[in-house]
Amino acid sequence: MTIAVLTGIFILLLFLRVPIAFCIGISALAAMFVSLPLDPSAVTIAQRMGTSITSFTLLAIPFFILAGKFLATGGVARRLIDFAIVTVGFLPGGLAVTNVLANMLFGAVSGSAAAAASGIGGFMIPAMEKERYPKDFAAALTVTSATTGLLIPPSNVFIVYAMVAGGVSIGGLFVAGYLPGMLLGLSLMVIAVVMTLKNGYGARTPFPTLGQFTRSLIGVLPSLLMLILVMGGIVTGLFTATEASAIAVVYAFVLSVFYYREIKLKDIPKILVETASTTGMVFLLIGTSIAMAWIFAYANVPQLIDTFVRGISSNPIIILLLINLILLAVGTFMDMTPAVLIFTPIFLPIAEDLAPALGTTPELMKYQFGIIIVFNLCLGLCTPPVGTVLFIGCGIAKISITQIIKPMIPLFVAAVAALLLVTYVPWLSTWLPRDVFQMIK
Protein backbone atom coordinates (compact mmCIF):
# COMPACT_ATOMS: atom_id res chain seq x y z
CA MET A 1 0.00 0.00 0.00
CA THR A 2 2.69 2.45 1.07
CA ILE A 3 4.71 1.59 -2.01
CA ALA A 4 1.74 1.91 -4.36
CA VAL A 5 1.00 5.39 -2.99
CA LEU A 6 4.64 6.36 -3.20
CA THR A 7 5.24 5.23 -6.80
CA GLY A 8 1.87 6.48 -8.06
CA ILE A 9 2.28 9.97 -6.63
CA PHE A 10 5.93 10.12 -7.66
CA ILE A 11 5.17 9.37 -11.33
CA LEU A 12 2.20 11.76 -11.42
CA LEU A 13 4.26 14.61 -9.92
CA LEU A 14 7.18 13.83 -12.23
CA PHE A 15 4.96 14.22 -15.32
CA LEU A 16 3.62 17.53 -13.96
CA ARG A 17 7.22 18.83 -13.99
CA VAL A 18 7.43 19.17 -10.23
CA PRO A 19 11.21 19.49 -9.55
CA ILE A 20 12.52 15.99 -8.82
CA ALA A 21 13.70 16.72 -5.28
CA PHE A 22 10.18 17.89 -4.43
CA CYS A 23 8.60 14.88 -6.24
CA ILE A 24 10.57 12.62 -3.92
CA GLY A 25 9.81 14.71 -0.84
CA ILE A 26 6.07 15.00 -1.45
CA SER A 27 5.61 11.32 -2.31
CA ALA A 28 7.64 10.36 0.78
CA LEU A 29 5.36 12.54 2.89
CA ALA A 30 2.22 11.03 1.32
CA ALA A 31 3.50 7.46 1.74
CA MET A 32 4.30 8.07 5.39
CA PHE A 33 0.94 9.74 5.93
CA VAL A 34 -0.74 6.44 4.92
CA SER A 35 0.37 4.72 8.12
CA LEU A 36 1.33 7.60 10.45
CA PRO A 37 -0.34 10.86 11.53
CA LEU A 38 0.84 14.04 9.83
CA ASP A 39 2.84 15.37 12.77
CA PRO A 40 5.35 12.50 13.15
CA SER A 41 5.55 12.15 9.34
CA ALA A 42 6.64 15.75 8.85
CA VAL A 43 9.06 15.65 11.78
CA THR A 44 10.61 12.34 10.67
CA ILE A 45 11.27 13.59 7.14
CA ALA A 46 12.71 16.87 8.44
CA GLN A 47 14.92 14.92 10.83
CA ARG A 48 16.15 12.44 8.16
CA MET A 49 16.99 15.40 5.93
CA GLY A 50 18.73 17.27 8.73
CA THR A 51 20.99 14.42 9.81
CA SER A 52 21.90 13.30 6.29
CA ILE A 53 22.98 16.70 4.99
CA THR A 54 25.22 17.43 7.97
CA SER A 55 27.46 14.38 7.54
CA PHE A 56 31.18 15.11 7.34
CA THR A 57 31.55 12.58 4.51
CA LEU A 58 29.37 14.64 2.19
CA LEU A 59 31.48 17.74 2.79
CA ALA A 60 33.68 16.64 -0.10
CA ILE A 61 30.79 17.18 -2.56
CA PRO A 62 30.66 21.02 -2.53
CA PHE A 63 34.45 21.13 -2.53
CA PHE A 64 34.81 18.92 -5.59
CA ILE A 65 32.05 20.91 -7.32
CA LEU A 66 33.89 24.16 -6.53
CA ALA A 67 37.26 22.79 -7.68
CA GLY A 68 35.54 21.55 -10.85
CA LYS A 69 34.12 25.04 -11.55
CA PHE A 70 37.57 26.61 -11.21
CA LEU A 71 38.99 24.05 -13.62
CA ALA A 72 36.12 24.21 -16.13
CA THR A 73 36.34 27.98 -16.48
CA GLY A 74 40.10 28.14 -15.98
CA GLY A 75 41.25 26.85 -19.35
CA VAL A 76 42.10 23.40 -18.05
CA ALA A 77 39.72 21.62 -20.44
CA ARG A 78 41.49 23.18 -23.44
CA ARG A 79 44.94 22.14 -22.20
CA LEU A 80 43.75 18.59 -21.56
CA ILE A 81 42.42 18.44 -25.13
CA ASP A 82 45.73 19.77 -26.52
CA PHE A 83 47.57 17.08 -24.60
CA ALA A 84 45.17 14.35 -25.77
CA ILE A 85 45.66 15.44 -29.41
CA VAL A 86 49.46 15.12 -29.31
CA THR A 87 49.30 11.77 -27.46
CA VAL A 88 46.68 9.88 -29.47
CA GLY A 89 45.59 12.22 -32.29
CA PHE A 90 47.84 10.57 -34.90
CA LEU A 91 46.19 7.14 -34.41
CA PRO A 92 43.51 5.99 -36.85
CA GLY A 93 40.27 7.68 -35.80
CA GLY A 94 42.45 10.48 -34.43
CA LEU A 95 40.02 13.05 -33.09
CA ALA A 96 37.52 10.37 -32.00
CA VAL A 97 40.14 8.73 -29.78
CA THR A 98 41.25 12.18 -28.64
CA ASN A 99 37.70 12.96 -27.57
CA VAL A 100 37.50 9.86 -25.35
CA LEU A 101 40.94 10.44 -23.80
CA ALA A 102 40.21 14.13 -23.13
CA ASN A 103 36.98 13.15 -21.36
CA MET A 104 38.84 10.57 -19.26
CA LEU A 105 41.52 13.13 -18.31
CA PHE A 106 38.84 15.66 -17.42
CA GLY A 107 37.18 12.99 -15.29
CA ALA A 108 40.46 12.42 -13.50
CA VAL A 109 40.64 16.03 -12.31
CA SER A 110 36.91 16.67 -11.83
CA GLY A 111 33.95 14.55 -10.81
CA SER A 112 31.11 15.66 -13.03
CA ALA A 113 29.99 14.02 -16.27
CA ALA A 114 27.84 17.04 -17.11
CA ALA A 115 30.83 19.38 -16.75
CA ALA A 116 32.93 17.06 -18.93
CA ALA A 117 30.24 16.93 -21.62
CA SER A 118 29.98 20.70 -21.80
CA GLY A 119 33.67 21.48 -21.20
CA ILE A 120 35.17 18.90 -23.57
CA GLY A 121 32.18 18.56 -25.92
CA GLY A 122 31.93 22.32 -26.43
CA PHE A 123 35.35 22.21 -28.09
CA MET A 124 35.58 18.65 -29.46
CA ILE A 125 32.21 18.41 -31.27
CA PRO A 126 32.86 21.45 -33.53
CA ALA A 127 36.50 20.36 -33.98
CA MET A 128 35.45 16.87 -35.09
CA GLU A 129 32.84 18.33 -37.42
CA LYS A 130 35.53 20.45 -39.10
CA GLU A 131 37.58 17.29 -39.67
CA ARG A 132 34.70 15.60 -41.54
CA TYR A 133 33.24 13.54 -38.68
CA PRO A 134 29.41 13.55 -38.69
CA LYS A 135 27.97 15.72 -35.94
CA ASP A 136 25.70 13.00 -34.54
CA PHE A 137 28.64 10.61 -34.14
CA ALA A 138 30.76 13.30 -32.45
CA ALA A 139 27.94 14.09 -30.04
CA ALA A 140 27.20 10.42 -29.26
CA LEU A 141 30.88 9.78 -28.57
CA THR A 142 31.16 12.82 -26.28
CA VAL A 143 28.06 11.86 -24.31
CA THR A 144 29.14 8.26 -23.70
CA SER A 145 32.76 9.05 -22.89
CA ALA A 146 31.81 11.92 -20.54
CA THR A 147 30.47 9.28 -18.16
CA THR A 148 33.92 7.70 -17.70
CA GLY A 149 34.67 10.64 -15.41
CA LEU A 150 32.15 9.37 -12.88
CA LEU A 151 34.06 6.09 -12.52
CA ILE A 152 37.50 7.70 -12.67
CA PRO A 153 38.11 9.49 -9.33
CA PRO A 154 37.53 11.96 -7.84
CA SER A 155 33.84 11.29 -8.22
CA ASN A 156 31.06 12.75 -6.10
CA VAL A 157 28.68 9.88 -6.69
CA PHE A 158 31.06 7.49 -4.89
CA ILE A 159 30.86 9.77 -1.84
CA VAL A 160 27.08 9.49 -1.89
CA TYR A 161 27.39 5.71 -2.24
CA ALA A 162 29.86 5.50 0.65
CA MET A 163 27.37 7.26 2.90
CA VAL A 164 24.60 4.68 2.34
CA ALA A 165 26.75 1.56 1.93
CA GLY A 166 28.37 2.08 5.35
CA GLY A 167 31.81 0.82 6.32
CA VAL A 168 33.35 1.71 2.97
CA SER A 169 36.40 3.94 2.63
CA ILE A 170 35.93 6.68 0.07
CA GLY A 171 39.63 6.52 -0.81
CA GLY A 172 39.30 2.78 -1.49
CA LEU A 173 36.23 3.35 -3.68
CA PHE A 174 37.99 6.11 -5.58
CA VAL A 175 40.95 3.87 -6.40
CA ALA A 176 38.61 0.97 -7.23
CA GLY A 177 37.07 3.13 -9.96
CA TYR A 178 40.27 3.59 -12.00
CA LEU A 179 40.39 0.28 -13.90
CA PRO A 180 36.63 0.07 -14.63
CA GLY A 181 36.68 3.69 -15.83
CA MET A 182 39.67 3.04 -18.06
CA LEU A 183 38.08 -0.17 -19.34
CA LEU A 184 34.97 1.77 -20.32
CA GLY A 185 37.09 4.42 -22.05
CA LEU A 186 39.14 1.80 -23.86
CA SER A 187 36.11 -0.10 -25.16
CA LEU A 188 34.61 3.18 -26.41
CA MET A 189 37.91 4.01 -28.17
CA VAL A 190 37.98 0.63 -29.92
CA ILE A 191 34.41 0.96 -31.19
CA ALA A 192 35.03 4.58 -32.22
CA VAL A 193 38.06 3.53 -34.29
CA VAL A 194 36.10 0.70 -35.92
CA MET A 195 33.22 3.04 -36.77
CA THR A 196 35.62 5.67 -38.12
CA LEU A 197 37.49 3.23 -40.37
CA LYS A 198 34.35 1.47 -41.58
CA ASN A 199 32.54 4.67 -42.53
CA GLY A 200 35.63 6.59 -43.66
CA TYR A 201 35.14 9.46 -41.18
CA GLY A 202 37.64 12.19 -40.61
CA ALA A 203 41.17 13.00 -41.66
CA ARG A 204 44.30 11.74 -39.96
CA THR A 205 46.21 14.17 -37.78
CA PRO A 206 49.98 14.22 -38.48
CA PHE A 207 52.41 12.81 -35.93
CA PRO A 208 53.34 15.57 -33.46
CA THR A 209 56.82 17.07 -33.45
CA LEU A 210 58.86 16.91 -30.27
CA GLY A 211 58.34 20.64 -29.78
CA GLN A 212 54.54 20.33 -29.98
CA PHE A 213 54.57 17.46 -27.52
CA THR A 214 56.77 19.27 -25.00
CA ARG A 215 54.73 22.47 -25.22
CA SER A 216 51.44 20.69 -24.54
CA LEU A 217 53.00 18.61 -21.77
CA ILE A 218 54.25 21.76 -20.02
CA GLY A 219 50.78 23.29 -20.42
CA VAL A 220 49.00 20.33 -18.91
CA LEU A 221 51.49 19.41 -16.19
CA PRO A 222 50.16 21.76 -13.46
CA SER A 223 46.65 20.33 -14.01
CA LEU A 224 47.90 16.76 -13.76
CA LEU A 225 49.91 17.69 -10.68
CA MET A 226 46.63 18.37 -8.91
CA LEU A 227 45.62 14.79 -9.62
CA ILE A 228 48.84 13.53 -8.06
CA LEU A 229 48.42 15.79 -5.03
CA VAL A 230 44.79 14.86 -4.39
CA MET A 231 44.86 11.14 -5.18
CA GLY A 232 48.41 10.73 -3.87
CA GLY A 233 47.39 12.30 -0.57
CA ILE A 234 44.43 9.94 -0.27
CA VAL A 235 46.35 6.80 -1.28
CA THR A 236 49.23 7.45 1.12
CA GLY A 237 46.81 8.29 3.93
CA LEU A 238 48.23 11.79 4.30
CA PHE A 239 44.67 13.09 4.32
CA THR A 240 41.10 11.80 4.01
CA ALA A 241 39.00 12.16 0.87
CA THR A 242 37.11 15.07 2.43
CA GLU A 243 40.31 16.87 3.33
CA ALA A 244 41.70 16.14 -0.13
CA SER A 245 38.68 17.86 -1.66
CA ALA A 246 39.42 21.07 0.28
CA ILE A 247 43.06 20.89 -0.81
CA ALA A 248 41.81 20.46 -4.40
CA VAL A 249 39.83 23.72 -4.04
CA VAL A 250 42.91 25.63 -2.89
CA TYR A 251 45.07 24.15 -5.65
CA ALA A 252 42.48 24.74 -8.40
CA PHE A 253 41.99 28.31 -7.14
CA VAL A 254 45.71 29.12 -7.23
CA LEU A 255 46.11 27.37 -10.60
CA SER A 256 43.30 29.15 -12.43
CA VAL A 257 43.62 32.59 -10.80
CA PHE A 258 47.38 33.05 -10.41
CA TYR A 259 49.00 30.58 -12.82
CA TYR A 260 46.75 30.31 -15.89
CA ARG A 261 45.18 33.70 -15.03
CA GLU A 262 41.91 32.89 -16.76
CA ILE A 263 39.74 33.71 -13.74
CA LYS A 264 39.82 37.16 -12.16
CA LEU A 265 39.42 37.70 -8.44
CA LYS A 266 36.20 39.62 -9.03
CA ASP A 267 34.67 36.50 -10.65
CA ILE A 268 35.14 34.49 -7.44
CA PRO A 269 31.87 35.49 -5.66
CA LYS A 270 29.90 34.41 -8.73
CA ILE A 271 31.66 31.03 -8.78
CA LEU A 272 31.04 30.59 -5.03
CA VAL A 273 27.32 31.35 -5.36
CA GLU A 274 26.98 29.01 -8.36
CA THR A 275 28.68 26.26 -6.37
CA ALA A 276 26.34 26.84 -3.43
CA SER A 277 23.38 26.64 -5.77
CA THR A 278 24.52 23.36 -7.35
CA THR A 279 25.29 22.02 -3.87
CA GLY A 280 21.82 22.98 -2.68
CA MET A 281 20.23 21.25 -5.65
CA VAL A 282 22.17 18.04 -5.02
CA PHE A 283 21.68 18.11 -1.24
CA LEU A 284 17.93 18.63 -1.42
CA LEU A 285 17.89 15.47 -3.57
CA ILE A 286 20.07 13.71 -1.00
CA GLY A 287 17.90 14.78 1.93
CA THR A 288 14.58 13.76 0.37
CA SER A 289 16.02 10.52 -1.08
CA ILE A 290 17.30 9.50 2.34
CA ALA A 291 13.81 10.10 3.71
CA MET A 292 12.37 7.95 0.94
CA ALA A 293 14.92 5.18 1.56
CA TRP A 294 13.87 5.26 5.22
CA ILE A 295 10.25 4.71 4.25
CA PHE A 296 11.25 1.84 1.94
CA ALA A 297 13.05 0.21 4.86
CA TYR A 298 10.05 0.91 7.14
CA ALA A 299 7.75 -0.82 4.63
CA ASN A 300 10.13 -3.79 4.31
CA VAL A 301 10.79 -3.18 0.62
CA PRO A 302 14.38 -4.52 0.69
CA GLN A 303 13.10 -7.88 2.03
CA LEU A 304 10.28 -8.00 -0.54
CA ILE A 305 12.65 -7.38 -3.45
CA ASP A 306 15.14 -9.86 -1.99
CA THR A 307 12.46 -12.57 -1.98
CA PHE A 308 11.33 -11.60 -5.47
CA VAL A 309 14.84 -11.73 -6.96
CA ARG A 310 15.67 -15.03 -5.28
CA GLY A 311 12.33 -16.45 -6.46
CA ILE A 312 13.37 -15.97 -10.07
CA SER A 313 16.66 -17.83 -9.87
CA SER A 314 19.27 -19.07 -7.45
CA ASN A 315 22.08 -18.82 -9.98
CA PRO A 316 24.39 -15.93 -8.93
CA ILE A 317 25.15 -15.06 -12.56
CA ILE A 318 21.45 -14.70 -13.38
CA ILE A 319 20.74 -12.73 -10.20
CA LEU A 320 23.54 -10.25 -10.93
CA LEU A 321 22.32 -9.92 -14.51
CA LEU A 322 18.83 -9.19 -13.21
CA ILE A 323 20.15 -6.55 -10.80
CA ASN A 324 22.03 -4.93 -13.68
CA LEU A 325 18.91 -4.88 -15.84
CA ILE A 326 16.82 -3.32 -13.06
CA LEU A 327 19.50 -0.70 -12.39
CA LEU A 328 19.81 0.11 -16.11
CA ALA A 329 16.04 0.58 -16.28
CA VAL A 330 16.08 2.75 -13.14
CA GLY A 331 18.88 4.84 -14.63
CA THR A 332 16.88 5.71 -17.74
CA PHE A 333 14.33 7.73 -15.78
CA MET A 334 15.98 8.52 -12.45
CA ASP A 335 18.84 10.84 -11.62
CA MET A 336 22.00 9.32 -10.17
CA THR A 337 21.93 10.64 -6.63
CA PRO A 338 18.44 9.47 -5.65
CA ALA A 339 18.94 6.17 -7.48
CA VAL A 340 22.13 5.39 -5.52
CA LEU A 341 20.57 6.39 -2.21
CA ILE A 342 17.36 4.42 -2.74
CA PHE A 343 18.64 1.27 -4.46
CA THR A 344 21.91 0.62 -2.63
CA PRO A 345 20.17 -0.50 0.59
CA ILE A 346 17.96 -2.80 -1.52
CA PHE A 347 20.55 -4.53 -3.72
CA LEU A 348 23.79 -4.36 -1.73
CA PRO A 349 22.75 -7.09 0.78
CA ILE A 350 21.90 -9.43 -2.12
CA ALA A 351 25.23 -8.71 -3.80
CA GLU A 352 27.09 -9.33 -0.54
CA ASP A 353 25.44 -12.74 -0.24
CA LEU A 354 26.60 -13.61 -3.76
CA ALA A 355 30.22 -12.64 -3.05
CA PRO A 356 31.53 -16.19 -2.33
CA ALA A 357 30.05 -17.44 -5.63
CA LEU A 358 32.18 -14.86 -7.47
CA GLY A 359 35.27 -15.81 -5.48
CA THR A 360 35.33 -12.63 -3.41
CA THR A 361 34.36 -11.55 0.12
CA PRO A 362 31.28 -9.57 1.25
CA GLU A 363 33.64 -6.81 2.41
CA LEU A 364 35.24 -6.48 -1.05
CA MET A 365 31.84 -6.84 -2.69
CA LYS A 366 30.84 -3.51 -1.10
CA TYR A 367 33.46 -1.82 -3.26
CA GLN A 368 32.70 -3.82 -6.39
CA PHE A 369 28.98 -3.23 -6.04
CA GLY A 370 29.61 0.50 -5.74
CA ILE A 371 31.33 0.36 -9.10
CA ILE A 372 28.52 -1.75 -10.59
CA ILE A 373 25.70 0.55 -9.49
CA VAL A 374 27.53 3.71 -10.59
CA PHE A 375 28.43 2.11 -13.94
CA ASN A 376 24.77 1.22 -14.59
CA LEU A 377 23.53 4.67 -13.68
CA CYS A 378 26.27 6.26 -15.84
CA LEU A 379 24.74 4.53 -18.83
CA GLY A 380 21.35 5.87 -17.71
CA LEU A 381 22.71 9.41 -18.07
CA CYS A 382 23.08 8.78 -21.83
CA THR A 383 19.57 7.44 -22.41
CA PRO A 384 16.19 9.15 -22.80
CA PRO A 385 13.71 9.98 -21.30
CA VAL A 386 15.82 11.44 -18.46
CA GLY A 387 19.46 11.64 -19.56
CA THR A 388 21.12 14.83 -18.41
CA VAL A 389 24.40 14.24 -20.21
CA LEU A 390 22.53 13.22 -23.37
CA PHE A 391 20.59 16.50 -23.34
CA ILE A 392 23.76 18.52 -22.86
CA GLY A 393 25.48 16.71 -25.75
CA CYS A 394 22.48 17.25 -28.03
CA GLY A 395 22.30 20.88 -26.94
CA ILE A 396 25.93 21.57 -27.83
CA ALA A 397 25.75 19.77 -31.19
CA LYS A 398 22.29 21.26 -31.88
CA ILE A 399 20.83 17.92 -32.93
CA SER A 400 17.72 16.06 -31.79
CA ILE A 401 17.62 13.02 -29.53
CA THR A 402 16.36 10.88 -32.46
CA GLN A 403 19.45 11.79 -34.47
CA ILE A 404 21.93 10.89 -31.74
CA ILE A 405 20.44 7.45 -30.99
CA LYS A 406 21.70 5.66 -34.12
CA PRO A 407 25.44 6.32 -33.74
CA MET A 408 25.09 5.76 -30.01
CA ILE A 409 23.88 2.16 -30.24
CA PRO A 410 27.29 0.53 -31.01
CA LEU A 411 28.96 2.68 -28.32
CA PHE A 412 26.28 1.72 -25.83
CA VAL A 413 26.75 -1.99 -26.62
CA ALA A 414 30.50 -1.62 -25.99
CA ALA A 415 29.77 0.07 -22.67
CA VAL A 416 27.40 -2.72 -21.62
CA ALA A 417 30.08 -5.29 -22.49
CA ALA A 418 32.50 -3.42 -20.20
CA LEU A 419 29.81 -3.34 -17.51
CA LEU A 420 29.37 -7.13 -17.67
CA LEU A 421 33.14 -7.63 -17.33
CA VAL A 422 33.16 -5.38 -14.27
CA THR A 423 30.17 -7.27 -12.81
CA TYR A 424 31.65 -10.75 -13.13
CA VAL A 425 35.38 -10.06 -12.66
CA PRO A 426 35.83 -8.74 -9.09
CA TRP A 427 39.56 -8.35 -9.73
CA LEU A 428 38.94 -5.32 -11.97
CA SER A 429 37.56 -3.32 -9.05
CA THR A 430 39.54 -4.70 -6.13
CA TRP A 431 43.07 -5.31 -7.48
CA LEU A 432 44.24 -1.68 -7.29
CA PRO A 433 42.88 -0.74 -3.85
CA ARG A 434 43.58 -4.12 -2.22
CA ASP A 435 46.73 -5.61 -3.77
CA VAL A 436 48.56 -2.58 -5.12
CA PHE A 437 47.83 0.17 -2.58
CA GLN A 438 46.66 -2.02 0.32
CA MET A 439 43.95 0.47 1.26
CA ILE A 440 41.24 -2.16 1.86
CA LYS A 441 41.15 -5.75 3.06
Place this chain on the structure above:
Amino acid sequence: MNAIKRINERLEYALKLVLCVLLSVMTITVVWQVLSRLLARVSVTYGLPLLIEPSRWTEELASFQLGWLALLGAAYALRKHEHLGFDFIYLKMSLLAQRRIELLVRALVILFCLVVLVYGGTRLVMMTIALHQTTAGLQWPMAVIYAVIPISGLFMTSFALEGVFKPGESQLEEGRVEEAAL
Protein backbone atom coordinates in the same frame (compact mmCIF):
# COMPACT_ATOMS: atom_id res chain seq x y z
CA MET B 1 2.56 40.50 -6.11
CA ASN B 2 4.92 43.45 -6.43
CA ALA B 3 5.57 43.40 -2.70
CA ILE B 4 6.63 39.74 -2.93
CA LYS B 5 8.91 40.58 -5.82
CA ARG B 6 10.64 43.32 -3.85
CA ILE B 7 11.00 41.14 -0.76
CA ASN B 8 12.40 38.29 -2.84
CA GLU B 9 15.00 40.53 -4.47
CA ARG B 10 16.29 41.50 -1.01
CA LEU B 11 16.19 37.92 0.21
CA GLU B 12 18.16 36.82 -2.85
CA TYR B 13 20.84 39.44 -2.23
CA ALA B 14 21.15 38.46 1.43
CA LEU B 15 21.35 34.77 0.48
CA LYS B 16 24.16 35.44 -2.00
CA LEU B 17 26.22 37.18 0.67
CA VAL B 18 25.66 34.45 3.25
CA LEU B 19 26.43 31.66 0.77
CA CYS B 20 29.73 33.27 -0.33
CA VAL B 21 30.88 33.70 3.26
CA LEU B 22 29.75 30.21 4.32
CA LEU B 23 31.52 28.43 1.48
CA SER B 24 34.76 30.40 1.96
CA VAL B 25 34.79 29.84 5.72
CA MET B 26 33.99 26.15 5.22
CA THR B 27 36.97 25.75 2.90
CA ILE B 28 39.26 27.50 5.38
CA THR B 29 37.95 25.31 8.22
CA VAL B 30 38.83 22.05 6.46
CA VAL B 31 42.15 23.34 5.12
CA TRP B 32 43.04 24.36 8.68
CA GLN B 33 42.18 20.84 9.82
CA VAL B 34 44.73 19.36 7.39
CA LEU B 35 47.38 22.00 8.10
CA SER B 36 47.10 21.76 11.87
CA ARG B 37 47.49 18.00 11.74
CA LEU B 38 50.44 18.09 9.35
CA LEU B 39 52.15 20.88 11.32
CA ALA B 40 51.57 19.02 14.58
CA ARG B 41 53.09 15.88 13.07
CA VAL B 42 56.09 17.81 11.77
CA SER B 43 56.68 19.55 15.08
CA VAL B 44 56.52 16.25 16.98
CA THR B 45 58.83 14.48 14.53
CA TYR B 46 61.46 17.19 14.48
CA GLY B 47 60.92 18.48 18.02
CA LEU B 48 59.97 21.96 16.84
CA PRO B 49 58.29 24.23 19.40
CA LEU B 50 55.30 25.03 17.14
CA LEU B 51 52.72 24.47 19.89
CA ILE B 52 50.12 23.26 17.42
CA GLU B 53 47.66 20.54 18.24
CA PRO B 54 45.61 18.75 15.62
CA SER B 55 42.31 20.52 15.59
CA ARG B 56 39.38 18.59 17.09
CA TRP B 57 36.48 20.92 16.48
CA THR B 58 36.91 21.61 12.76
CA GLU B 59 35.20 18.42 11.60
CA GLU B 60 32.02 19.17 13.51
CA LEU B 61 32.02 22.86 12.65
CA ALA B 62 32.44 22.13 8.94
CA SER B 63 29.52 19.67 8.95
CA PHE B 64 27.23 22.31 10.46
CA GLN B 65 28.34 24.87 7.92
CA LEU B 66 27.54 22.24 5.30
CA GLY B 67 23.96 21.85 6.58
CA TRP B 68 23.40 25.60 6.35
CA LEU B 69 25.11 25.89 2.97
CA ALA B 70 23.12 22.99 1.54
CA LEU B 71 19.62 24.14 2.49
CA LEU B 72 20.18 27.85 1.91
CA GLY B 73 21.83 26.86 -1.39
CA ALA B 74 18.72 24.82 -2.20
CA ALA B 75 16.59 27.92 -1.57
CA TYR B 76 18.85 29.95 -3.89
CA ALA B 77 18.62 27.21 -6.53
CA LEU B 78 14.82 27.41 -6.32
CA ARG B 79 15.02 31.17 -6.87
CA LYS B 80 17.20 30.57 -9.97
CA HIS B 81 14.88 27.81 -11.27
CA GLU B 82 17.74 25.32 -11.14
CA HIS B 83 16.00 22.38 -9.48
CA LEU B 84 15.68 19.90 -12.31
CA GLY B 85 12.33 18.60 -13.42
CA PHE B 86 11.20 16.19 -16.10
CA ASP B 87 9.79 18.39 -18.87
CA PHE B 88 9.54 15.94 -21.77
CA ILE B 89 5.76 15.63 -21.58
CA TYR B 90 5.10 19.06 -20.09
CA LEU B 91 6.66 20.90 -23.04
CA LYS B 92 4.32 19.13 -25.47
CA MET B 93 1.24 20.72 -23.86
CA SER B 94 -0.37 24.01 -24.86
CA LEU B 95 0.99 27.17 -23.27
CA LEU B 96 -2.28 27.69 -21.41
CA ALA B 97 -2.11 24.21 -19.88
CA GLN B 98 1.55 24.82 -19.05
CA ARG B 99 0.66 28.03 -17.19
CA ARG B 100 -2.05 26.27 -15.19
CA ILE B 101 0.22 23.38 -14.31
CA GLU B 102 2.94 25.77 -13.19
CA LEU B 103 0.50 27.29 -10.68
CA LEU B 104 -0.28 23.81 -9.38
CA VAL B 105 3.45 23.03 -9.06
CA ARG B 106 3.96 26.25 -7.09
CA ALA B 107 1.21 25.16 -4.70
CA LEU B 108 2.75 21.69 -4.29
CA VAL B 109 6.24 23.05 -3.65
CA ILE B 110 4.86 25.50 -1.09
CA LEU B 111 2.88 22.69 0.54
CA PHE B 112 6.05 20.62 1.00
CA CYS B 113 8.02 23.62 2.29
CA LEU B 114 5.36 24.59 4.83
CA VAL B 115 4.50 21.09 6.08
CA VAL B 116 7.92 19.41 6.15
CA LEU B 117 10.51 22.18 6.33
CA VAL B 118 8.73 24.92 8.28
CA TYR B 119 6.34 22.88 10.44
CA GLY B 120 8.36 19.62 10.74
CA GLY B 121 11.60 21.58 11.07
CA THR B 122 10.24 23.84 13.80
CA ARG B 123 8.89 20.84 15.72
CA LEU B 124 12.32 19.18 15.39
CA VAL B 125 14.07 22.29 16.71
CA MET B 126 11.62 22.50 19.66
CA MET B 127 12.22 18.83 20.46
CA THR B 128 16.01 19.26 20.60
CA ILE B 129 15.55 22.29 22.86
CA ALA B 130 13.19 20.38 25.17
CA LEU B 131 15.67 17.48 25.38
CA HIS B 132 18.65 19.85 25.86
CA GLN B 133 20.47 18.10 23.00
CA THR B 134 23.94 19.43 22.30
CA THR B 135 26.53 18.52 19.69
CA ALA B 136 29.21 15.97 20.61
CA GLY B 137 32.33 18.10 20.23
CA LEU B 138 31.52 21.80 20.41
CA GLN B 139 28.64 21.36 22.90
CA TRP B 140 26.44 23.68 20.85
CA PRO B 141 22.67 23.30 21.09
CA MET B 142 21.46 21.06 18.23
CA ALA B 143 18.77 23.69 17.63
CA VAL B 144 21.41 25.98 16.09
CA ILE B 145 22.10 23.38 13.41
CA TYR B 146 18.52 22.31 12.71
CA ALA B 147 17.23 25.90 12.65
CA VAL B 148 18.28 26.06 9.00
CA ILE B 149 15.44 23.68 8.08
CA PRO B 150 12.51 26.01 8.93
CA ILE B 151 14.48 29.10 7.85
CA SER B 152 15.24 27.67 4.41
CA GLY B 153 11.60 26.55 4.22
CA LEU B 154 10.46 30.17 4.62
CA PHE B 155 12.92 31.35 1.96
CA MET B 156 11.71 28.65 -0.44
CA THR B 157 8.03 29.46 0.22
CA SER B 158 8.62 33.11 -0.55
CA PHE B 159 10.54 32.31 -3.74
CA ALA B 160 7.99 29.71 -4.87
CA LEU B 161 5.18 32.28 -4.57
CA GLU B 162 6.82 34.11 -7.47
CA GLY B 163 7.36 31.00 -9.61
CA VAL B 164 9.12 27.65 -9.79
CA PHE B 165 9.98 27.65 -13.51
CA LYS B 166 9.05 29.59 -16.65
CA PRO B 167 6.22 27.97 -18.64
CA GLY B 168 7.24 27.16 -22.20
CA GLU B 169 10.95 27.11 -21.48
CA SER B 170 13.07 23.97 -21.36
CA GLN B 171 15.41 23.65 -18.41
CA LEU B 172 17.91 21.57 -20.28
CA GLU B 173 18.82 23.96 -23.04
CA GLU B 174 22.46 24.65 -23.56
CA GLY B 175 24.00 26.67 -20.79
CA ARG B 176 21.06 26.27 -18.42
CA VAL B 177 22.48 23.16 -16.83
CA GLU B 178 26.14 22.89 -16.06
CA GLU B 179 26.34 20.48 -13.23
CA ALA B 180 22.96 18.84 -13.30
CA ALA B 181 24.30 15.40 -12.62
CA LEU B 182 27.01 14.88 -10.08
